Amino acid sequence: MSRPRFHRCCSCVQVVKACLPAPRCLGIFLLAALIYAANLSQAATNDFFARGLEFSHAGQFPEAAAAFEKAARAQPAAGTLLNLGLAEWQRGHAGAAILAWEQARWIDPFDPRTATNLKFARQAAQLDEPPLKWFEEVSTWLPANAWVWLAGGALWLAVGLLVLPGIFRRRKAGWHQWLAALAFGFFLFSLTANFGVVSRAQIGFVVRKNAPLQLTPTHDGEVISTLASGEPARQLRTRGNYVFIHTLGASGWMEQSEFRLVCPR
Amino acid sequence: MQLQVAQPAVDVTTPVSATATFDPPVVHVGEKAFYRVNVDATESSIEWPDTLAAPAALKFGANTRGMITQMQINSFRPLTAFLYEVQATAPGHFTITNFSVTVLGGPVEIPAASLDVVAANIPLPPAPPDARRLVLEIPATNFFLGQPFRVRVLLPPGPGNEIEALREVQFSGDGLMIDKTAMQQAIEPVNLNGQLETAFVCEMVVTPIAAGALKFAAQGFTAGREFTPPISIRGQVNLSGGPAKYVLLVSDPAEIKVRPLPVEGELPGFTGAIGKFFFDPPQLTTNRLHVGEPVQLRITFHGEGELTRLVPPAAPRSRDWQIIADPPPATSFTLIPLADDVSETPAIPFSYFDPEAAKYVDLTIPPLPVTVAGEGLPAELPTLDDAGKTAAPLKLSNLAATPGKTAWSLKPLQLRGWLVAVQLAPVAGFLALWQWDRRRRYLEAHPEIMRRARARRALQREQHRLQQAAAAGDAAAFVQHAARAMSIAVAPHFPADPHALVGGDVLAQLDAAARNGPAGETVRKVFAAADAQFAGTPPSPPDLAVLRPGVETVLQQLEEKL
Numbered sequence: 001m002s003r004p005r006f007h008r009c010c011s012c013v014q015v016v017k018a019c020l021p022a023p024r025c026l027g028i029f030l031l032a033a034l035i036y037a038a039n040l041s042q043a044a045t046n047d048f049f050a051r052g053l054e055f056s057h058a059g060q061f062p063e064a065a066a067a068f069e070k071a072a073r074a075q076p077a078a079g080t081l082l083n084l085g086l087a088e089w090q091r092g093h094a095g096a097a098i099l100a101w102e103q104a105r106w107i108d109p110f111d112p113r114t115a116t117n118l119k120f121a122r123q124a125a126q127l128d129e130p131p132l133k134w135f136e137e138v139s140t141w142l143p144a145n146a147w148v149w150l151a152g153g154a155l156w157l158a159v160g161l162l163v164l165p166g167i168f169r170r171r172k173a174g175w176h177q178w179l180a181a182l183a184f185g186f187f188l189f190s191l192t193a194n195f196g197v198v199s200r201a202q203i204g205f206v207v208r209k210n211a212p213l214q215l216t217p218t219h220d221g222e223v224i225s226t227l228a229s230g231e232p233a234r235q236l237r238t239r240g241n242y243v244f245i246h247t248l249g250a251s252g253w254m255e256q257s258e259f260r261l262v263c264p265r
Numbered sequence: 266m267q268l269q270v271a272q273p274a275v276d277v278t279t280p281v282s283a284t285a286t287f288d289p290p291v292v293h294v295g296e297k298a299f300y301r302v303n304v305d306a307t308e309s310s311i312e313w314p315d316t317l318a319a320p321a322a323l324k325f326g327a328n329t330r331g332m333i334t335q336m337q338i339n340s341f342r343p344l345t346a347f348l349y350e351v352q353a354t355a356p357g358h359f360t361i362t363n364f365s366v367t368v369l370g371g372p373v374e375i376p377a378a379s380l381d382v383v384a385a386n387i388p389l390p391p392a393p394p395d396a397r398r399l400v401l402e403i404p405a406t407n408f409f410l411g412q413p414f415r416v417r418v419l420l421p422p423g424p425g426n427e428i429e430a431l432r433e434v435q436f437s438g439d440g441l442m443i444d445k446t447a448m449q450q451a452i453e454p455v456n457l458n459g460q461l462e463t464a465f466v467c468e469m470v471v472t473p474i475a476a477g478a479l480k481f482a483a484q485g486f487t488a489g490r491e492f493t494p495p496i497s498i499r500g501q502v503n504l505s506g507g508p509a510k511y512v513l514l515v516s517d518p519a520e521i522k523v524r525p526l527p528v529e530g531e532l533p534g535f536t537g538a539i540g541k542f543f544f545d546p547p548q549l550t551t552n553r554l555h556v557g558e559p560v561q562l563r564i565t566f567h568g569e570g571e572l573t574r575l576v577p578p579a580a581p582r583s584r585d586w587q588i589i590a591d592p593p594p595a596t597s598f599t600l601i602p603l604a605d606d607v608s609e610t611p612a613i614p615f616s617y618f619d620p621e622a623a624k625y626v627d628l629t630i631p632p633l634p635v636t637v638a639g640e641g642l643p644a645e646l647p648t649l650d651d652a653g654k655t656a657a658p659l660k661l662s663n664l665a666a667t668p669g670k671t672a673w674s675l676k677p678l679q680l681r682g683w684l685v686a687v688q689l690a691p692v693a694g695f696l697a698l699w700q701w702d703r704r705r706r707y708l709e710a711h712p713e714i715m716r717r718a719r720a721r722r723a724l725q726r727e728q729h730r731l732q733q734a735a736a737a738g739d740a741a742a743f744v745q746h747a748a749r750a751m752s753i754a755v756a757p758h759f760p761a762d763p764h765a766l767v768g769g770d771v772l773a774q775l776d777a778a779a780r781n782g783p784a785g786e787t788v789r790k791v792f793a794a795a796d797a798q799f800a801g802t803p804p805s806p807p808d809l810a811v812l813r814p815g816v817e818t819v820l821q822q823l824e825e826k827l
Contacts, residue, residue, distance in 0.1 A: 046668070049667075049668050053664060053666075056664055057664075062638075071668070075668070075671050075672075075673075076671065076672045076673075076675050077668035077669050077670065077671040077672070078668075078669040078670045078671075079665030079666075079667050079668045079669030080668045082662070082664075082665045082669070083664050086661060086664060089642055089644075090642070091605070091638070092605055092642050093605070093606055094642060096606070103675055106675060107670055107671070107672045107675070108669065108670040111669070111670075113662035113663075113665070114662075116662055117661055117662050119659070120646060120660070123646055123659065124642060124643050124646055144677045144678075145677060147679075148677075148679055148684060151688075152687075152688045152691075156691040159691075159695065160691075160695075163699075164698070166702075167701075194679050197677050197679050198677070198679050198680065201676075201677055201679075201680060207606075208604065208606065209604060263676050263677055264675060265680070
């Protein structure tokens, strides 16, 4: 650190500035602090994950579920959610298990274990898959966030291929135009997939056994029917402590604690 | 049946008799005395007149009546007493004459009774024990509606400090509820008129059930040695001898003010408890249970208020628990979990009213952590192949050994506002490129701008070298740099390469006055010296002190035109 420089005419501000570390050092310090904090968080997450594994191996599934849930809350991960689903299933919570596996699939749609577990759970609990529209089906081909970057990249690639040759005084080649057309096509296609992702974000699952579906969002509302744990539904709106959901067979209000979205907002 | 036979019979055959006395029989003017009538019949069988005929100088005050069952040798006999408070306004001998009342359909004569009223300066004989008054002690005078409080009724000792029992203790006055189940009796030293005396004390719990000013008095019959257990005795006690003498005594009235409970600030779970309460940590019989398995939650209350009248909190409604309040006086609950995803018992709202702070206090029974085991789900499913034969069973996957692929959040980027800004960031890049291209095309159309800019930069460099040469006192270098700086400064006007320009070109860029003045002279000197150096002719070194200000002036003029 440089010594403070005192001049007869210098003001206090200048002295203070001279005493402070250089902005570059401050930036490095902040970056190091951020990396350290991130590492601490990562270590805590891994700690919960390891504890959950131990509990699972010991057959203490409620404790295992709690540990995996803490790990997933700190940092959602496909493996953590897979294990959370297994622990919930073992303690008899079909809805919570299906929700955890759907969340794992949301992060990593290519993991075959989550697909197998979901198929198994739905077969065992006699439950349906959430019905998806064609653009929602398309959106499951890639991780949800990948579609955003694909759309942005394709759009700006197309624009760049059309604009940059003129700016840099290069002659537009044929492949420029072909590639621009292809990128624009990708952009349009990914728009529908993005719309599918937004639409799929409304899908959730009943997490309580025999959860009542009510006609009104009130404590003593008339019960239309009861839904099984793990039943899929779409959340359309909320009012107070209730959500209005649409299932395969009916629509009605349900307490928020009994219904959870795959991607909570 | 055996018990009924063993009980003495109630004597209804003996003719009804009556007595009437004044207690005390002699009083000073203005003093109070009691007019007492005893009839050995039940109170309901006596048709007592509403008013009594009495001399005008006797003023009747509060009156009361009571009934007691006298214990005789082989029978019980009812005794009803009528007691009037009387005050004489003048001295004299006053008599309430005999009169007749109807008892059990027949006439019974009430004998005459006389009261002597003397002047205040005449001494009185000792007052008989029947003229005693009960003492009523209340802990405070301001209460809230429904707030139970303890009242002490004291029977002062009789002659010879003999202690008597007090029976049929009652309170006259409206708006009070008496809890005789919480009655406590004692013989103990008490402070009576500043003196410590042993007295019979009867303590009862009274609850005001009406708001406003309430006035009440105590009454009871002396009963000799007929003490009703349980009774606690402290200190030395003299018990009265002989048969019991049943005398109806009353106390002076006491007045309390009763305020209704405030409506605002009432908390959930208020069951009317008034006082100060707390409870020990709630205890569960077990914290690991199965769905449908009952567990008991025990709560033990303590406090300064009347715990005998504490109504425990009502069982709340819960979707996850069936809650059954155990029958009073128990303050425990039976809880049955209805779902296996509950992790704690339900909170049971409860509150009480603190009369000192005049506010409601939350005393909710907190939830306790529990683990509820549910019914298990299958971990393996049998499957059949196309031929209908048993195939490999469908199974759940194994545990993941690592967290695997991670995400910052499950919320998709499509629903985040900042994503729009990130996606539009390339627009800024394209705009910057477009602006750069525009500028480039403009400069191409106006090359003089670039030439002037380049000339300015070259001129600054040359001026710097010029300064260095001047500082070093190197006249030859100074001349060279001065000539070059002037050439650079005028080059964009032609345009031409600065090396190709001569002094005449520089002079051509000066205005006529400057060209013929000192500035022109300086230019000529500088270029003449530079040319001489170029030609190898050893010049006489110019005087820098003279030449330098002129050069700086010329360069300043040329730079302004640049």
